[in-house]
Amino acid sequence: MNQLRNCILGISFGLSMAAQAQSGKEIMYVGTYSVRGSEGVYVFEFDRAAGTMQPLQSVSNAKSPSFLAIHPSGKYLYSVNEGADKLGGVSAYAIDKATGKLQFLNGQSSLGGGPCHISIDQTGKTAFVSNYGGGSLAVLPINADGTLSAAADSVQDAGTGPNEKRQEKAHVHSATLAPDNRFVYVADLTTDKLNIFDVDAKASTVKPASTPYVSVKPGSGPRHFTFHPNGKYAYLVEELTSTVAVLSRNPKTGALTVIEDNVKTLPADFTGQNTSADIHIDPSGKFLYQSNRGANTLAIFAIGNDGKLTKVADQPTEGKTPRNFLIDPKGDFVFVAHQDSDNITIFKRDQKSGKLTYTGQSVKVPAPVCVIMASR
Known part of the structure; x- marks a missing residue:
């Protein structure tokens, strides 16, 4: 499952949500850092016809519920609590089918500090949590009622990299499920590796794959990872060098091969x-x-x-520190969450050229760092 599916999962909300779809309104969720008055997780209604977001709910969580994921059933939402203590935290919420609003279910430890990313396997039985501060991966069972059980497995990474300030110890930054749900790819910003694990979703356990990792350029800093819809290619953010790596994938073994590395992403000037x-x-x-x-x-x-x-363009995002962003499942809009200017900006996307046009719509949210859409 690629990063788009991880942070933008297509789900069904029943007849009442279908009625919202007919009116052009859809539900969106925003994860935030607990600063500048942020209340926690925010729920919005997106009016596709008008291109606007209207607030519906804020759910109290003072532990920086930053990165979010939706269960494949569409019934539950999960947040990592990045501001939790050294044992980390993850929260589960029920989604009201009629309104899209959230109700807290339970929480569990992520077994490591600074949890920064969560993904759910396609069966909906297992959550994978990346602990940036703890340098580890936690694997948590998901119960039939959407609640989380205590972690059934975990993997501690170790190592250093050439960037002494940022690669002083392991920093696990994301865990991305393969399109076939057989493997999970875990990016460590410090070791400059994507670690590859076989997944047992029923038992909520992992073990190193036959090809256990792929390395990228030293000092590049792997962060987030996504698969092409055809499953043949994958793309890795290299945070520290502001580049992207292109990889091919062996569908039988899950092994990755770098075919293009350190592709520059910054404007030339x-x-x-x-x-x-x-x-x-x-x-x-x-x-x-x-x-x-x-x-x-x-x-x-x-x-x-x-x-x-091939570079097409560099689009100014109309805010400061763009973190996570969303391409809506229909490909018409892009929403950019800005951590330091407290806003989400909305762009119209040209599907032929790929270029973006700012709509002039900017939604106020304190320290937004993840935005996802509950689509039908």
């Missing part, structure tokens, strides 16, 4: 400090987008038949 953050591919598989914090842009690439990238 940019000379300041920058770190890259998020990465998504549009539903057609024709274009790739990557966010840059510092340049405050989305880099836009065309994807060739061989999986390789």
